[in-house]
Amino acid sequence: MAAADRLLVIGGGQAGYQTCASLRAEGYEGAIILASEEPEPPYQRPPLSKGYLTGEQGPDDLPFRGNTFYEDQRIDLRLGDPVMALDLRAKRATTKAGHGLDFDRLVLATGASPKLPPIEGHDLDGVMTLRTHADAQDLKARLADGGSLAVIGGGFIGLEVAAAAVKLGCKVSVIEMQDRVMGRVTAPVVGQYFQDLHARMGVDLRLQSGVARILSSDGRAAGLELSDGSRIKASVIVVGIGVTPCEALAAAAGLDCQDGILVDATLTAGHPEVFAIGDCARFPSPYAEGRVRLESVQNAADQAKAIARAVVGTPEDYTAVPWFWTQQFGKRLQMAGLSQGYDAVAVRGSLEADKFSAFYYRGGRLAAVDSLDSPADHIAARMMIAEGLTPSPEIVGDQSIRLKDWAKTALETA
Amino acid sequence: MPKVTYRAADGGERTLDVAVGLSVMEGAMRNDVEGIVAECGGSCMCATCHVYVDDTFAERMPSPSEEESEMLEEVIAERRPNSRLSCQLLITPELDGLLVHLPERQT
Ligand SMILES: Cc1cc2nc3c(=O)[nH]c(=O)nc-3n(C[C@H](O)[C@H](O)[C@H](O)COP(=O)(O)OP(=O)(O)OC[C@H]3O[C@@H](n4cnc5c(N)ncnc54)[C@H](O)[C@@H]3O)c2cc1C
Ligand code: FES
Numbered sequence: 001m002a003a004a005d006r007l008l009v010i011g012g013g014q015a016g017y018q019t020c021a022s023l024r025a026e027g028y029e030g031a032i033i034l035a036s037e038e039p040e041p042p043y044q045r046p047p048l049s050k051g052y053l054t055g056e057q058g059p060d061d062l063p064f065r066g067n068t069f070y071e072d073q074r075i076d077l078r079l080g081d082p083v084m085a086l087d088l089r090a091k092r093a094t095t096k097a098g099h100g101l102d103f104d105r106l107v108l109a110t111g112a113s114p115k116l117p118p119i120e121g122h123d124l125d126g127v128m129t130l131r132t133h134a135d136a137q138d139l140k141a142r143l144a145d146g147g148s149l150a151v152i153g154g155g156f157i158g159l160e161v162a163a164a165a166v167k168l169g170c171k172v173s174v175i176e177m178q179d180r181v182m183g184r185v186t187a188p189v190v191g192q193y194f195q196d197l198h199a200r201m202g203v204d205l206r207l208q209s210g211v212a213r214i215l216s217s218d219g220r221a222a223g224l225e226l227s228d229g230s231r232i233k234a235s236v237i238v239v240g241i242g243v244t245p246c247e248a249l250a251a252a253a254g255l256d257c258q259d260g261i262l263v264d265a266t267l268t269a270g271h272p273e274v275f276a277i278g279d280c281a282r283f284p285s286p287y288a289e290g291r292v293r294l295e296s297v298q299n300a301a302d303q304a305k306a307i308a309r310a311v312v313g314t315p316e317d318y319t320a321v322p323w324f325w326t327q328q329f330g331k332r333l334q335m336a337g338l339s340q341g342y343d344a345v346a347v348r349g350s351l352e353a354d355k356f357s358a359f360y361y362r363g364g365r366l367a368a369v370d371s372l373d374s375p376a377d378h379i380a381a382r383m384m385i386a387e388g389l390t391p392s393p394e395i396v397g398d399q400s401i402r403l404k405d406w407a408k409t410a411l412e413t414a
Numbered sequence: 415m416p417k418v419t420y421r422a423a424d425g426g427e428r429t430l431d432v433a434v435g436l437s438v439m440e441g442a443m444r445n446d447v448e449g450i451v452a453e454c455g456g457s458c459m460c461a462t463c464h465v466y467v468d469d470t471f472a473e474r475m476p477s478p479s480e481e482e483s484e485m486l487e488e489v490i491a492e493r494r495p496n497s498r499l500s501c502q503l504l505i506t507p508e509l510d511g512l513l514v515h516l517p518e519r520q521t
Binding site: 025044046047060061064065066068069072297298301305325327332334373375376379382404 | 440443444445446448453454455457458459460481484485487488521
Protein backbone atom coordinates (compact mmCIF):
# COMPACT_ATOMS: atom_id res chain seq x y z
CA MET A 1 0.00 0.00 0.00
CA ALA A 2 1.57 3.24 -1.16
CA ALA A 3 1.47 6.23 1.18
CA ALA A 4 -0.07 8.17 -1.72
CA ASP A 5 -3.10 5.87 -1.66
CA ARG A 6 -6.38 7.80 -1.50
CA LEU A 7 -9.45 6.31 0.07
CA LEU A 8 -12.85 7.93 -0.24
CA VAL A 9 -15.69 7.08 2.12
CA ILE A 10 -19.14 8.18 1.00
CA GLY A 11 -21.53 8.56 3.94
CA GLY A 12 -20.64 9.90 7.37
CA GLY A 13 -22.78 7.64 9.55
CA GLN A 14 -21.89 4.73 11.84
CA ALA A 15 -20.16 2.74 9.10
CA GLY A 16 -18.37 5.67 7.50
CA TYR A 17 -17.04 7.03 10.79
CA GLN A 18 -15.88 3.60 11.96
CA THR A 19 -14.12 2.93 8.66
CA CYS A 20 -12.02 6.07 9.07
CA ALA A 21 -11.29 5.45 12.75
CA SER A 22 -10.36 1.80 12.17
CA LEU A 23 -8.18 2.58 9.14
CA ARG A 24 -6.03 4.87 11.26
CA ALA A 25 -6.04 2.42 14.17
CA GLU A 26 -4.80 -0.26 11.77
CA GLY A 27 -2.02 2.04 10.60
CA TYR A 28 -3.34 3.11 7.20
CA GLU A 29 -1.10 5.94 5.99
CA GLY A 30 -2.95 7.07 2.88
CA ALA A 31 -5.29 10.01 2.48
CA ILE A 32 -8.82 9.59 3.83
CA ILE A 33 -11.73 11.68 2.66
CA LEU A 34 -15.09 11.30 4.41
CA ALA A 35 -17.86 12.83 2.31
CA SER A 36 -21.21 13.26 4.00
CA GLU A 37 -24.52 14.68 3.06
CA GLU A 38 -25.38 15.68 6.59
CA PRO A 39 -24.20 19.05 7.91
CA GLU A 40 -22.77 17.75 11.19
CA PRO A 41 -19.89 15.44 12.08
CA PRO A 42 -20.80 11.74 12.37
CA TYR A 43 -23.08 10.95 15.28
CA GLN A 44 -24.93 8.03 16.81
CA ARG A 45 -28.48 7.27 15.76
CA PRO A 46 -29.67 4.88 18.54
CA PRO A 47 -30.30 7.66 21.09
CA LEU A 48 -32.53 9.53 18.60
CA SER A 49 -35.50 7.26 19.33
CA LYS A 50 -34.61 6.81 23.01
CA GLY A 51 -32.84 9.14 25.44
CA TYR A 52 -32.64 12.07 23.06
CA LEU A 53 -36.41 12.35 22.87
CA THR A 54 -36.89 12.10 26.61
CA GLY A 55 -34.10 14.59 27.28
CA GLU A 56 -31.88 12.11 29.12
CA GLN A 57 -29.36 12.67 26.35
CA GLY A 58 -28.65 15.94 24.59
CA PRO A 59 -26.97 17.05 21.37
CA ASP A 60 -23.54 16.81 23.03
CA ASP A 61 -24.06 13.11 23.64
CA LEU A 62 -24.52 12.24 19.98
CA PRO A 63 -21.19 12.78 18.14
CA PHE A 64 -18.91 9.75 18.04
CA ARG A 65 -15.83 11.84 18.72
CA GLY A 66 -14.70 15.27 19.91
CA ASN A 67 -13.88 18.26 17.76
CA THR A 68 -10.22 17.53 17.18
CA PHE A 69 -10.54 13.90 16.15
CA TYR A 70 -10.83 14.29 12.39
CA GLU A 71 -8.00 16.77 12.13
CA ASP A 72 -5.76 14.81 14.50
CA GLN A 73 -6.38 11.64 12.53
CA ARG A 74 -5.88 13.38 9.18
CA ILE A 75 -9.41 12.63 8.03
CA ASP A 76 -10.61 15.15 5.49
CA LEU A 77 -14.22 15.60 6.58
CA ARG A 78 -16.45 17.12 3.91
CA LEU A 79 -19.86 17.87 5.38
CA GLY A 80 -23.14 18.98 3.88
CA ASP A 81 -22.18 18.15 0.32
CA PRO A 82 -23.55 14.84 -0.99
CA VAL A 83 -21.83 12.88 -3.71
CA MET A 84 -24.07 13.03 -6.77
CA ALA A 85 -22.13 11.02 -9.34
CA LEU A 86 -19.55 8.31 -9.39
CA ASP A 87 -17.24 7.29 -12.23
CA LEU A 88 -15.64 3.99 -11.30
CA ARG A 89 -13.39 3.86 -14.35
CA ALA A 90 -11.96 7.32 -13.82
CA LYS A 91 -12.10 6.74 -10.03
CA ARG A 92 -13.68 10.05 -9.37
CA ALA A 93 -16.72 11.19 -7.42
CA THR A 94 -18.47 14.49 -7.97
CA THR A 95 -20.33 16.31 -5.22
CA LYS A 96 -23.38 18.51 -5.39
CA ALA A 97 -21.22 21.60 -4.95
CA GLY A 98 -19.25 20.44 -7.97
CA HIS A 99 -16.10 19.19 -6.24
CA GLY A 100 -14.28 16.30 -7.88
CA LEU A 101 -12.93 13.72 -5.43
CA ASP A 102 -10.32 11.35 -6.86
CA PHE A 103 -9.75 8.04 -5.14
CA ASP A 104 -7.86 4.77 -5.39
CA ARG A 105 -10.31 2.94 -3.15
CA LEU A 106 -13.92 3.60 -2.37
CA VAL A 107 -16.16 2.72 0.55
CA LEU A 108 -19.89 3.15 0.03
CA ALA A 109 -21.54 3.71 3.42
CA THR A 110 -24.61 5.63 2.37
CA GLY A 111 -27.03 4.00 4.82
CA ALA A 112 -30.75 3.91 4.29
CA SER A 113 -33.67 6.28 4.32
CA PRO A 114 -37.14 5.79 5.79
CA LYS A 115 -40.01 4.66 3.62
CA LEU A 116 -43.12 6.78 3.41
CA PRO A 117 -46.45 5.07 2.76
CA PRO A 118 -48.22 6.10 -0.43
CA ILE A 119 -51.33 7.06 1.50
CA GLU A 120 -53.37 10.21 1.41
CA GLY A 121 -51.96 12.88 3.68
CA HIS A 122 -48.40 11.61 4.04
CA ASP A 123 -47.06 15.01 3.04
CA LEU A 124 -48.98 16.95 5.70
CA ASP A 125 -47.18 19.01 8.31
CA GLY A 126 -46.86 16.83 11.40
CA VAL A 127 -46.20 13.57 9.55
CA MET A 128 -42.60 12.52 10.03
CA THR A 129 -39.99 9.84 9.87
CA LEU A 130 -37.01 9.46 12.19
CA ARG A 131 -33.52 8.95 10.83
CA THR A 132 -31.42 12.04 11.40
CA HIS A 133 -30.56 14.38 14.23
CA ALA A 134 -32.65 17.04 12.47
CA ASP A 135 -35.64 14.67 12.41
CA ALA A 136 -35.20 13.96 16.12
CA GLN A 137 -34.95 17.67 16.98
CA ASP A 138 -38.15 18.31 15.10
CA LEU A 139 -39.95 15.37 16.71
CA LYS A 140 -38.75 16.30 20.19
CA ALA A 141 -40.05 19.84 19.75
CA ARG A 142 -43.43 18.58 18.59
CA LEU A 143 -43.77 16.16 21.51
CA ALA A 144 -42.62 18.70 24.06
CA ASP A 145 -46.07 19.97 25.02
CA GLY A 146 -47.37 16.47 25.65
CA GLY A 147 -49.66 16.24 22.62
CA SER A 148 -50.95 13.12 20.97
CA LEU A 149 -48.83 10.81 18.85
CA ALA A 150 -49.75 8.05 16.43
CA VAL A 151 -47.01 5.72 15.27
CA ILE A 152 -47.50 3.82 12.03
CA GLY A 153 -45.56 0.57 12.28
CA GLY A 154 -44.81 -1.56 15.35
CA GLY A 155 -41.12 -2.11 14.68
CA PHE A 156 -38.20 -1.25 16.94
CA ILE A 157 -37.97 2.45 16.14
CA GLY A 158 -41.73 2.98 16.28
CA LEU A 159 -42.03 1.26 19.64
CA GLU A 160 -39.05 3.12 21.07
CA VAL A 161 -40.58 6.43 20.00
CA ALA A 162 -43.90 5.35 21.53
CA ALA A 163 -42.21 4.54 24.84
CA ALA A 164 -40.33 7.86 24.87
CA ALA A 165 -43.51 9.79 24.10
CA VAL A 166 -45.39 8.08 26.96
CA LYS A 167 -42.59 9.18 29.25
CA LEU A 168 -43.10 12.75 28.01
CA GLY A 169 -46.76 12.55 28.92
CA CYS A 170 -48.16 12.14 25.41
CA LYS A 171 -51.18 10.09 24.48
CA VAL A 172 -49.81 7.40 22.18
CA SER A 173 -51.26 4.96 19.65
CA VAL A 174 -49.36 2.41 17.59
CA ILE A 175 -50.85 0.95 14.42
CA GLU A 176 -49.45 -2.33 13.13
CA MET A 177 -50.52 -4.34 10.07
CA GLN A 178 -49.44 -7.73 11.43
CA ASP A 179 -51.01 -9.57 14.32
CA ARG A 180 -48.08 -8.67 16.61
CA VAL A 181 -45.36 -6.12 17.08
CA MET A 182 -41.74 -6.62 15.95
CA GLY A 183 -43.10 -9.57 13.98
CA ARG A 184 -40.58 -9.30 11.18
CA VAL A 185 -37.72 -10.42 13.39
CA THR A 186 -38.92 -11.81 16.70
CA ALA A 187 -40.89 -14.80 17.90
CA PRO A 188 -44.46 -14.49 19.18
CA VAL A 189 -43.37 -14.72 22.84
CA VAL A 190 -41.11 -11.71 22.47
CA GLY A 191 -43.69 -9.68 20.54
CA GLN A 192 -46.33 -10.61 23.10
CA TYR A 193 -44.13 -9.48 25.97
CA PHE A 194 -43.63 -6.05 24.40
CA GLN A 195 -47.30 -5.74 23.47
CA ASP A 196 -48.28 -6.36 27.08
CA LEU A 197 -45.64 -3.92 28.25
CA HIS A 198 -46.86 -1.15 25.97
CA ALA A 199 -50.51 -1.82 26.81
CA ARG A 200 -49.67 -1.69 30.53
CA MET A 201 -47.97 1.66 30.04
CA GLY A 202 -51.05 3.04 28.37
CA VAL A 203 -50.22 2.75 24.68
CA ASP A 204 -53.26 2.17 22.47
CA LEU A 205 -52.02 -0.69 20.32
CA ARG A 206 -53.99 -1.50 17.17
CA LEU A 207 -52.87 -4.76 15.62
CA GLN A 208 -53.92 -6.10 12.22
CA SER A 209 -54.80 -2.56 11.32
CA GLY A 210 -54.02 -0.67 8.17
CA VAL A 211 -54.03 3.07 7.74
CA ALA A 212 -56.51 4.27 5.12
CA ARG A 213 -55.51 7.92 5.23
CA ILE A 214 -54.02 10.63 7.35
CA LEU A 215 -56.62 13.15 8.46
CA SER A 216 -55.96 16.84 8.33
CA SER A 217 -57.23 20.00 9.92
CA ASP A 218 -56.06 23.43 8.78
CA GLY A 219 -53.48 21.80 6.56
CA ARG A 220 -51.85 19.94 9.45
CA ALA A 221 -52.05 16.28 10.42
CA ALA A 222 -54.87 15.69 12.83
CA GLY A 223 -55.14 11.92 13.06
CA LEU A 224 -55.57 8.65 11.22
CA GLU A 225 -58.41 6.84 9.61
CA LEU A 226 -57.82 3.10 9.84
CA SER A 227 -58.89 0.59 7.22
CA ASP A 228 -61.83 -0.53 9.38
CA GLY A 229 -63.10 3.05 9.32
CA SER A 230 -62.21 3.89 12.92
CA ARG A 231 -60.38 7.12 13.68
CA ILE A 232 -57.55 8.07 15.96
CA LYS A 233 -56.77 11.65 16.91
CA ALA A 234 -53.12 12.68 16.81
CA SER A 235 -51.24 15.87 16.11
CA VAL A 236 -47.96 14.09 15.42
CA ILE A 237 -47.70 11.04 13.16
CA VAL A 238 -44.45 9.08 13.08
CA VAL A 239 -44.04 6.63 10.23
CA GLY A 240 -41.80 3.69 11.11
CA ILE A 241 -42.42 1.14 8.39
CA GLY A 242 -38.86 0.36 7.44
CA VAL A 243 -36.16 1.81 5.25
CA THR A 244 -34.88 1.71 1.70
CA PRO A 245 -31.13 1.40 1.19
CA CYS A 246 -29.45 4.44 -0.41
CA GLU A 247 -28.17 2.70 -3.50
CA ALA A 248 -29.06 5.05 -6.36
CA LEU A 249 -25.54 6.42 -6.59
CA ALA A 250 -24.06 2.92 -6.74
CA ALA A 251 -26.65 1.67 -9.20
CA ALA A 252 -26.03 4.62 -11.53
CA ALA A 253 -22.31 3.80 -11.41
CA GLY A 254 -23.11 0.30 -12.67
CA LEU A 255 -22.91 -1.68 -9.42
CA ASP A 256 -25.39 -4.52 -8.89
CA CYS A 257 -28.12 -3.58 -6.46
CA GLN A 258 -31.10 -5.56 -5.20
CA ASP A 259 -32.56 -3.87 -2.15
CA GLY A 260 -28.97 -3.14 -1.19
CA ILE A 261 -25.63 -2.86 -2.96
CA LEU A 262 -24.58 -6.45 -3.61
CA VAL A 263 -21.21 -7.41 -2.19
CA ASP A 264 -19.32 -10.68 -1.78
CA ALA A 265 -18.07 -12.26 1.44
CA THR A 266 -15.16 -9.80 1.58
CA LEU A 267 -17.64 -6.92 1.24
CA THR A 268 -16.34 -5.84 -2.17
CA ALA A 269 -18.84 -4.73 -4.81
CA GLY A 270 -17.67 -6.21 -8.08
CA HIS A 271 -14.34 -4.33 -8.05
CA PRO A 272 -11.56 -5.25 -5.60
CA GLU A 273 -11.15 -1.59 -4.61
CA VAL A 274 -14.85 -0.82 -4.07
CA PHE A 275 -16.54 -1.78 -0.81
CA ALA A 276 -20.09 -1.33 0.43
CA ILE A 277 -20.96 -1.68 4.12
CA GLY A 278 -23.60 -0.97 6.72
CA ASP A 279 -27.30 -0.41 6.06
CA CYS A 280 -26.78 0.05 2.30
CA ALA A 281 -25.07 -3.31 1.64
CA ARG A 282 -26.43 -6.80 0.99
CA PHE A 283 -23.86 -9.46 1.81
CA PRO A 284 -23.60 -13.24 2.22
CA SER A 285 -23.81 -14.15 5.89
CA PRO A 286 -22.79 -17.51 7.34
CA TYR A 287 -25.73 -17.10 9.73
CA ALA A 288 -28.47 -16.97 7.11
CA GLU A 289 -29.34 -18.45 3.77
CA GLY A 290 -28.55 -16.20 0.84
CA ARG A 291 -27.54 -12.60 1.21
CA VAL A 292 -28.83 -10.30 3.92
CA ARG A 293 -28.98 -6.59 4.54
CA LEU A 294 -28.82 -5.68 8.21
CA GLU A 295 -29.56 -2.44 9.98
CA SER A 296 -27.60 -2.31 13.18
CA VAL A 297 -24.72 -0.61 14.90
CA GLN A 298 -22.89 -3.94 15.18
CA ASN A 299 -23.19 -4.63 11.47
CA ALA A 300 -22.02 -1.16 10.45
CA ALA A 301 -19.13 -1.13 12.92
CA ASP A 302 -17.90 -4.69 12.41
CA GLN A 303 -18.03 -4.40 8.62
CA ALA A 304 -16.08 -1.14 8.82
CA LYS A 305 -13.41 -2.85 10.91
CA ALA A 306 -13.28 -5.77 8.49
CA ILE A 307 -12.56 -3.57 5.51
CA ALA A 308 -10.01 -1.51 7.43
CA ARG A 309 -8.15 -4.77 8.06
CA ALA A 310 -8.55 -5.74 4.41
CA VAL A 311 -7.15 -2.43 3.20
CA VAL A 312 -3.99 -2.65 5.29
CA GLY A 313 -3.63 -6.43 5.17
CA THR A 314 -5.31 -9.30 3.40
CA PRO A 315 -9.05 -9.53 2.78
CA GLU A 316 -10.88 -12.13 4.82
CA ASP A 317 -14.48 -13.26 4.72
CA TYR A 318 -16.72 -11.23 7.00
CA THR A 319 -18.18 -13.59 9.62
CA ALA A 320 -19.02 -11.51 12.72
CA VAL A 321 -22.10 -12.71 14.61
CA PRO A 322 -24.91 -10.16 14.17
CA TRP A 323 -26.28 -8.53 17.31
CA PHE A 324 -28.72 -5.77 18.05
CA TRP A 325 -30.53 -4.15 20.95
CA THR A 326 -33.63 -2.16 21.72
CA GLN A 327 -34.71 -0.34 24.89
CA GLN A 328 -38.33 0.38 25.71
CA PHE A 329 -39.71 1.47 29.08
CA GLY A 330 -36.41 0.61 30.70
CA LYS A 331 -36.45 -2.98 29.40
CA ARG A 332 -33.49 -4.13 27.37
CA LEU A 333 -33.81 -6.68 24.60
CA GLN A 334 -30.53 -7.95 23.19
CA MET A 335 -30.55 -10.07 20.06
CA ALA A 336 -27.80 -12.31 18.72
CA GLY A 337 -27.79 -14.21 15.43
CA LEU A 338 -30.41 -14.08 12.68
CA SER A 339 -33.76 -15.69 13.40
CA GLN A 340 -35.21 -15.55 9.88
CA GLY A 341 -36.69 -18.87 8.76
CA TYR A 342 -36.70 -20.32 12.29
CA ASP A 343 -38.82 -23.44 12.83
CA ALA A 344 -38.72 -23.90 16.61
CA VAL A 345 -38.37 -21.75 19.70
CA ALA A 346 -37.38 -22.63 23.27
CA VAL A 347 -37.74 -20.23 26.19
CA ARG A 348 -35.42 -19.86 29.16
CA GLY A 349 -36.54 -17.92 32.21
CA SER A 350 -39.96 -16.40 32.62
CA LEU A 351 -41.94 -13.58 31.09
CA GLU A 352 -43.61 -12.91 34.44
CA ALA A 353 -40.22 -12.27 36.02
CA ASP A 354 -39.32 -9.89 33.16
CA LYS A 355 -36.17 -11.92 32.55
CA PHE A 356 -36.13 -14.47 29.76
CA SER A 357 -34.52 -15.49 26.50
CA ALA A 358 -36.04 -16.98 23.36
CA PHE A 359 -33.83 -19.45 21.52
CA TYR A 360 -34.57 -19.81 17.81
CA TYR A 361 -33.71 -23.03 15.97
CA ARG A 362 -33.51 -23.54 12.22
CA GLY A 363 -33.14 -27.07 10.90
CA GLY A 364 -32.13 -28.31 14.35
CA ARG A 365 -29.40 -25.70 14.81
CA LEU A 366 -29.32 -22.65 17.03
CA ALA A 367 -29.93 -19.62 14.79
CA ALA A 368 -30.60 -16.73 17.15
CA VAL A 369 -31.33 -15.75 20.75
CA ASP A 370 -33.35 -12.77 22.00
CA SER A 371 -32.65 -11.94 25.63
CA LEU A 372 -34.76 -9.70 27.82
CA ASP A 373 -32.73 -8.26 30.68
CA SER A 374 -30.58 -11.38 30.58
CA PRO A 375 -27.14 -10.24 29.40
CA ALA A 376 -25.49 -13.51 30.45
CA ASP A 377 -27.70 -15.44 28.03
CA HIS A 378 -26.90 -12.90 25.32
CA ILE A 379 -23.17 -13.19 25.82
CA ALA A 380 -23.36 -16.99 25.81
CA ALA A 381 -25.53 -16.82 22.67
CA ARG A 382 -22.98 -14.77 20.75
CA MET A 383 -20.35 -17.36 21.55
CA MET A 384 -22.54 -20.38 20.78
CA ILE A 385 -23.68 -18.95 17.45
CA ALA A 386 -20.13 -18.02 16.43
CA GLU A 387 -18.93 -21.53 17.29
CA GLY A 388 -21.92 -23.32 15.77
CA LEU A 389 -22.98 -24.86 19.09
CA THR A 390 -26.59 -25.87 19.64
CA PRO A 391 -27.89 -26.41 23.19
CA SER A 392 -30.98 -28.60 23.26
CA PRO A 393 -34.29 -27.10 24.40
CA GLU A 394 -33.84 -29.12 27.64
CA ILE A 395 -30.51 -27.44 28.36
CA VAL A 396 -31.93 -24.06 27.43
CA GLY A 397 -34.85 -24.58 29.82
CA ASP A 398 -32.65 -25.67 32.73
CA GLN A 399 -31.65 -22.51 34.54
CA SER A 400 -29.34 -24.39 36.87
CA ILE A 401 -26.99 -24.74 33.91
CA ARG A 402 -24.87 -21.69 33.11
CA LEU A 403 -24.93 -21.53 29.33
CA LYS A 404 -21.44 -20.13 29.04
CA ASP A 405 -20.11 -23.09 31.06
CA TRP A 406 -22.11 -25.51 28.93
CA ALA A 407 -20.69 -23.92 25.78
CA LYS A 408 -17.12 -24.09 27.08
CA THR A 409 -17.49 -27.76 27.90
CA ALA A 410 -19.14 -28.44 24.54
CA LEU A 411 -16.21 -26.75 22.79
CA GLU A 412 -13.60 -28.70 24.75
CA THR A 413 -15.25 -32.03 24.07
CA ALA A 414 -16.05 -31.26 20.41
CA MET B 415 -13.74 19.54 37.60
CA PRO B 416 -12.47 16.10 38.59
CA LYS B 417 -9.38 14.92 36.76
CA VAL B 418 -9.16 11.52 35.12
CA THR B 419 -5.97 9.96 33.78
CA TYR B 420 -6.18 7.45 30.96
CA ARG B 421 -3.02 5.37 30.68
CA ALA B 422 -2.59 3.44 27.45
CA ALA B 423 -1.16 -0.07 27.26
CA ASP B 424 2.03 1.39 25.77
CA GLY B 425 2.43 3.69 28.79
CA GLY B 426 1.36 6.95 27.12
CA GLU B 427 -1.18 8.85 29.18
CA ARG B 428 -3.55 11.81 29.13
CA THR B 429 -5.07 13.61 32.06
CA LEU B 430 -8.34 15.41 31.45
CA ASP B 431 -10.97 17.39 33.27
CA VAL B 432 -14.16 15.36 33.12
CA ALA B 433 -17.40 16.94 34.32
CA VAL B 434 -19.30 15.32 37.19
CA GLY B 435 -22.06 13.14 35.77
CA LEU B 436 -20.22 12.18 32.60
CA SER B 437 -18.92 8.66 32.36
CA VAL B 438 -15.26 7.73 32.13
CA MET B 439 -16.07 6.54 28.58
CA GLU B 440 -17.62 9.89 27.61
CA GLY B 441 -14.63 11.74 29.00
CA ALA B 442 -12.42 9.72 26.69
CA MET B 443 -14.55 9.91 23.55
CA ARG B 444 -15.24 13.65 23.79
CA ASN B 445 -11.55 14.37 24.21
CA ASP B 446 -10.43 11.93 21.56
CA VAL B 447 -8.48 9.64 23.85
CA GLU B 448 -7.51 6.60 21.80
CA GLY B 449 -8.08 3.09 23.09
CA ILE B 450 -11.80 3.06 23.87
CA VAL B 451 -14.23 2.11 21.10
CA ALA B 452 -17.65 2.38 22.82
CA GLU B 453 -19.65 1.04 19.90
CA CYS B 454 -23.02 1.11 21.67
CA GLY B 455 -22.55 4.64 22.91
CA GLY B 456 -22.77 3.81 26.59
CA SER B 457 -25.73 1.47 26.67
CA CYS B 458 -23.83 -1.37 28.36
CA MET B 459 -24.40 -3.51 25.27
CA CYS B 460 -21.05 -3.83 23.51
CA ALA B 461 -18.20 -4.30 26.02
CA THR B 462 -15.81 -2.22 23.89
CA CYS B 463 -15.23 0.43 26.57
CA HIS B 464 -13.21 -1.85 28.86
CA VAL B 465 -10.79 -0.29 31.36
CA TYR B 466 -8.79 -1.49 34.36
CA VAL B 467 -9.38 0.75 37.35
CA ASP B 468 -6.13 1.45 39.17
CA ASP B 469 -5.93 -0.34 42.52
CA THR B 470 -5.62 2.97 44.38
CA PHE B 471 -9.26 3.59 43.50
CA ALA B 472 -10.58 0.10 44.09
CA GLU B 473 -12.34 1.05 47.30
CA ARG B 474 -13.84 4.32 46.14
CA MET B 475 -15.40 2.71 43.07
CA PRO B 476 -19.00 1.50 43.38
CA SER B 477 -19.18 -2.17 42.41
CA PRO B 478 -20.54 -3.16 39.00
CA SER B 479 -24.23 -3.87 38.48
CA GLU B 480 -25.24 -7.39 37.57
CA GLU B 481 -25.73 -6.22 34.03
CA GLU B 482 -22.25 -4.75 33.79
CA SER B 483 -20.62 -7.79 35.30
CA GLU B 484 -22.36 -10.08 32.86
CA MET B 485 -21.36 -7.90 29.90
CA LEU B 486 -17.77 -7.89 31.20
CA GLU B 487 -17.66 -11.54 30.15
CA GLU B 488 -17.52 -10.27 26.58
CA VAL B 489 -14.38 -8.10 26.81
CA ILE B 490 -11.68 -9.10 24.34
CA ALA B 491 -8.64 -8.31 26.50
CA GLU B 492 -8.07 -10.32 29.68
CA ARG B 493 -10.78 -9.78 32.28
CA ARG B 494 -9.23 -8.97 35.66
CA PRO B 495 -10.75 -8.25 39.05
CA ASN B 496 -10.41 -4.51 38.34
CA SER B 497 -11.99 -4.72 34.89
CA ARG B 498 -14.87 -2.32 34.32
CA LEU B 499 -16.98 -0.99 31.48
CA SER B 500 -16.09 2.69 31.46
CA CYS B 501 -19.53 3.77 30.24
CA GLN B 502 -20.89 2.58 33.57
CA LEU B 503 -18.40 4.57 35.66
CA LEU B 504 -19.90 7.95 36.41
CA ILE B 505 -17.58 10.70 37.54
CA THR B 506 -18.21 12.03 41.03
CA PRO B 507 -16.17 14.55 43.05
CA GLU B 508 -14.79 11.62 45.11
CA LEU B 509 -13.24 10.16 41.97
CA ASP B 510 -11.05 13.22 41.34
CA GLY B 511 -7.63 11.98 40.27
CA LEU B 512 -8.96 8.66 38.97
CA LEU B 513 -6.45 6.55 37.04
CA VAL B 514 -7.66 3.98 34.54
CA HIS B 515 -5.50 1.67 32.45
CA LEU B 516 -6.59 0.94 28.91
CA PRO B 517 -6.37 -2.63 27.64
CA GLU B 518 -4.39 -3.46 24.52
CA ARG B 519 -7.51 -4.32 22.54
CA GLN B 520 -11.21 -3.52 22.63
CA THR B 521 -12.33 -5.48 19.55
C1 LIG C 1 -33.80 6.19 15.32
C2 LIG C 1 -32.88 5.02 15.16
C3 LIG C 1 -32.61 4.19 16.24
C4 LIG C 1 -31.73 3.10 16.11
N1 LIG C 1 -31.49 2.31 17.20
C5 LIG C 1 -30.60 1.29 17.09
C6 LIG C 1 -30.29 0.48 18.22
O1 LIG C 1 -30.82 0.65 19.31
N2 LIG C 1 -29.37 -0.51 18.06
C7 LIG C 1 -28.76 -0.75 16.87
O2 LIG C 1 -27.94 -1.65 16.77
N3 LIG C 1 -29.06 -0.01 15.78
C8 LIG C 1 -29.96 1.00 15.86
N4 LIG C 1 -30.25 1.76 14.75
C9 LIG C 1 -29.64 1.40 13.46
C10 LIG C 1 -28.28 2.00 13.27
O3 LIG C 1 -28.22 3.34 13.70
C11 LIG C 1 -27.92 1.91 11.79
O4 LIG C 1 -27.92 0.56 11.43
C12 LIG C 1 -26.57 2.53 11.50
O5 LIG C 1 -26.60 3.92 11.71
C13 LIG C 1 -26.15 2.23 10.06
O6 LIG C 1 -24.98 2.90 9.76
P1 LIG C 1 -24.64 3.33 8.27
O7 LIG C 1 -23.37 4.10 8.35
O8 LIG C 1 -24.73 2.16 7.38
O9 LIG C 1 -25.82 4.30 7.84
P2 LIG C 1 -26.18 5.73 8.41
O10 LIG C 1 -25.82 5.82 9.84
O11 LIG C 1 -27.56 6.00 7.98
O12 LIG C 1 -25.21 6.73 7.62
C14 LIG C 1 -25.28 6.95 6.26
C15 LIG C 1 -24.85 8.37 5.97
O13 LIG C 1 -24.58 8.53 4.59
C16 LIG C 1 -25.06 9.77 4.15
N5 LIG C 1 -25.25 9.70 2.70
C17 LIG C 1 -26.18 9.02 1.99
N6 LIG C 1 -26.01 9.20 0.66
C18 LIG C 1 -24.94 10.03 0.53
C19 LIG C 1 -24.27 10.59 -0.60
N7 LIG C 1 -24.68 10.35 -1.84
N8 LIG C 1 -23.22 11.40 -0.37
C20 LIG C 1 -22.80 11.66 0.89
N9 LIG C 1 -23.39 11.15 1.99
C21 LIG C 1 -24.45 10.35 1.81
C22 LIG C 1 -26.34 9.93 4.94
O14 LIG C 1 -26.75 11.27 4.96
C23 LIG C 1 -25.89 9.42 6.31
O15 LIG C 1 -25.31 10.45 7.06
C24 LIG C 1 -31.12 2.85 14.86
C25 LIG C 1 -31.40 3.68 13.76
C26 LIG C 1 -32.26 4.76 13.89
C27 LIG C 1 -32.54 5.65 12.70
S1 FES D 1 -19.97 1.73 25.48
FE1 FES D 1 -20.87 -0.16 24.98
S2 FES D 1 -20.73 -1.24 26.83
FE2 FES D 1 -19.83 0.65 27.32
